[in-house]
Amino acid sequence: MAAATHAAAGRVSGASTSELGAAPRPAPPAIQRVRRRRRPSGEAPPLPRHLATSGKLWLALSGVVLAVWAVVFVTDSIAYVDVADTRILQAVAEVRSDPLTQVAEVAGGLATSGAIHVIWLVNLVVLVLVRRWRHLFVWLVTGLVVVNLTAVAAAMLQRPRPFEVEIIGRWSGFSMPSLPVTVLATFLVSTLYALVPAGRPREIGKWVVCALLAATAASRLYLAQDHPTDVVTSVVLGVAVPLAAFRLLTPNEVYPVRYRRGRPAHLDVTGARGAAIVRALQDQLGVVATKVAPFALSGSGGSTPLRITVRAHPSAAAEESCVFGKLYAATHVHSDRWYKLGRTLLYGRLEDEKPYHSVRRLVQYEDYVLRVLWDAGLPVPHPMGIVEITPEREYLLVAEFVQDAVEIGDAEIDDAIIDQGLSVVRRLWEIGMAHRDIKPANLLVRDGTLFLIDPAFAEVRPSPWRQAVDLANMMLVLALRTDAARVYARARKQFSDEEIAEAFAATRGLTMPSQLRRMIRAQGRDLHGEFLALLPYQLPPVPIQRWTLRRVGLSLITVAGLALAVAVGVDLVGSPL
Template identity: 75%
Template sequence: MASVPQALPAAGTTGPVVRPGPPAIARVRRRRRPSGEPPPLPRQLRASGKWWLALSGAVVLAWVVVVVTGTIRYFDVADTRVLQAFAELRTPLGTDLARAAGVLATERALHVMWLANLVMLVAFRRWRHLFVWFGVVLVVVNVAALTATTLQRPRPFEVELLGTWSGFSMPSLPMTVLAAFLVSTVYALVPPGRKRTIGKWVVCGLIVVTALSRLYLAQDHPSGIVAGVVLGVAAPLAAFRLLTPNSVYPVRYSRGRPAHLDVSGERGDAIVRALQDQLGLLATDVTPHGLAGSGGSTPLRITVKAHPSTGEGESCVFGKLYAITHVRSDRWYKLGRTLLYGRLEDEKPFHSVRRLVQYEDYILRLFWEASLPVPHPLGIVEITPEREYLLVTEFIAGAQEAGDAEIDDAVIDQGLAAVRRMWDIGMAHRDIKPANLLVRDGDLFLIDSAFAEVRPSPWRQAVDLANMMLVLALRTDAARVYARARRQFTDEEIAEAFAATRGLTMPTQLRRMLRQQGRDLHADFLRLLPFQLPPVHIQRWTWRRFGLTAVTVAAAGVAAVVTVGLLGSPL
């Protein structure tokens, strides 16, 4: 067990406040995963996905063979015999029914389906599914159109064609697009499980009915329909299973944040197995904890077996589950901040979830070694290589968030001393808010160091001080916090902090709680200052900011043009 450093001495006390060490946890021998063994939570295309991809590969291979050998006439003869058999069954009533049954493959119906999917995905803010769906449609439409133009197979002959048609017939472009739309709709809008299974059978029925309609009307060759359906099903099936797996991007209609992953089922089992193999912890339960205050990860309370010397059966550790989704969200978040703020932020996005977790673990250990009141770091657990990792730390049992806890002078001094200590070691927390300050038995703990920065700008350090004072004043008042702050900071430092801080530099939770209380604590602190410094402007234009803005605007324009062009393209 690592040694436990002491907390910072609180101003006005006779000695340092000793923090309890991390709970005694039972450990077992760690197991190294042998080479070639799948990780606890592997990415799987599943058997059906592999089967559809193999089938699409067989279709492509058949196209190549036909083009090279010139054996298309054999397909023409076989297809014609099938269409002639359907033609013999035609009746006036049957023709009307066939026209009605094939309405889904018409140009207007496909455009309506396109717009309906677009509106629903945007309305539910399912951006990942929207981008994958948009990419799948572009790929499928262009590949099918290019193949049809290359093969140049004419429409069926020796059989009367009923209904409208255009272009070449291998593969059937309407059936290809219809299959892609329907499968994409199921994976993007229908929750996994029984509902999605029913949706797949409904899609299968719609495709079969539409295909029979087009065969009855002789609008397509049988082989063209089969090839189109295989391409239209295989592409979205593989794309959605690989790029939007249910375990990472679940389709749900609850109010939960997208950053909060489901830790039941396969993922929960994978976490338990990985904790035992990689950290030697015997976990018995994994449950979400404190989701309301976390928007960039999935915080977990993990129940583990306690050390026999404690006489207790169970103990708890804290886990932060990070996935590739959080890295991508971090990139967009920092891009937006760069566009809004400019050079003062000087933020660089993480390029992998592994680096993100390594960085937070590194910062946490720096804080711990500097005797800052932070949870004891316990290690990193790999759930899926380069996709999901779990950061494990001490669990501060029985603690309350600063927005709900009783704040006395000792707690105020500890919070201000933590900021002073970060200034001394050249670091900044950068996310000081009520959810990241915990109070237990009069001791304050600083958590969530994911946004912390080494050697930050003086502006960033000043913002930390102002946010700490605002959080501590939520449960007290500005005058009391200001009086305690003058024991550790000069009036000039405090004035600089509130000159650098305004609404945009405060965490969202802090701004929300200030609005709920109806108090303008920022103005209260400004009135207490003996003098005020000019506001620090955070809007700074640089060539990098200008270039990113131009590229963002251009990309949005191109996406709009492509969308309009695709909507207007004939099928």
């Protein structure tokens, strides 16, 4: 019996895919091409990374302030500054009255330790709830850096509080720079860039922050808690540091602040980014785009899929055609890194779970895999090239758009479609590849032809386990619209019982794409169990959990990192103001 089984396996494996219903290749799109343009050296990319004029101004202003104070202390000219500050504070003290004092005490409430700790805690809670981790990291580090540097600077300069003026407000420590004002300015600006969406809300927020800082500064001068130069220096430093940090590390084009529904991976392609994509397509691929719009976002969680309308070739009947684009940004690489770290901690290292270290490498690999599949005759979209939007930050992978196609989960499935899906897996085995993400969203049907898309997770020379998982997932997808017995009967024409048994021994919840798991649950069926019941025999499940030194080390590092983050938060909250 075993010999007969292996002989049957050899006969099935040796059959050509063309004899078993292999899908035809799609034809390349007929689009108009224009002359490409190389970007000259020194010219900005289509979507440049910039600090903006206001950011540069604040950084320059902070540099000027630091330079002036360095000159003052080196030349021992602090006495002249003290005299000027004292004259201003004496003039303010002459208008003091009981009602104004009460107003000043209320206006300066934001610079108290309790208020600043409330601001810190609210930001922490909101950023954790909305899972905006990069903004949270920049917020914590910026606050920690500003608090500690300001405290060190005050201890080094040791400037006393105002003299010859009665101080009627609470104070502690040295005066220059003012720690409460610096920290308040830092936290308010950080709140603005971490929690308020760009556009009109943020512009209004800037004026609100200015008003709050002005009221706080006026209060502290009225109460003689700080010198005027202390307040000016603190405001400049407190605004410049978080402004530069958030604009450089969390640019709105890549890490937008938004609260509407949608995945963080889906970037906004309107405005400056949309214009940059149109320009880059024409310069780098010679394709004239007229419209860029998101497409099928529900089936994509690791990129921004786009439907790009372009001018058709003059010989084509229509004036316009479409191409498909996948926009990758640095945020996708970072998300992929955290996602794979989480899987490693929970399940051990599955094969090829190492993260990409740059968005350029990610898009290069997917373009390479797509071309390998195309050259092998698989029914994949025709690859058209890579477009650079911002160097090392954003790239666009361009391919054929499969017009008028529907997901396999919404299509009518007959034996021809089943055979095409199974022959795709057989061909992948023949060329030594695995797709690794076979799900309804990645299988399209048009006019009785099956198309395989999105090879972002494909692997060259995978393990037999990976290839077996592809077969099981393909059979599960095909059975969603038919039944397990029908798919199994067609699969036996291309695969042996041993290969099918191995596939379902290697496949269970974790190895199925999340969309496939959801659709199976929605139907209330146990498709995996139905296939197991059809098999003449079952193989022991292939273990997935793997404890390795790498997993243990990453677990220890993660625990240490969380402990350090908690310590940083406690230090920041407990810093005296």
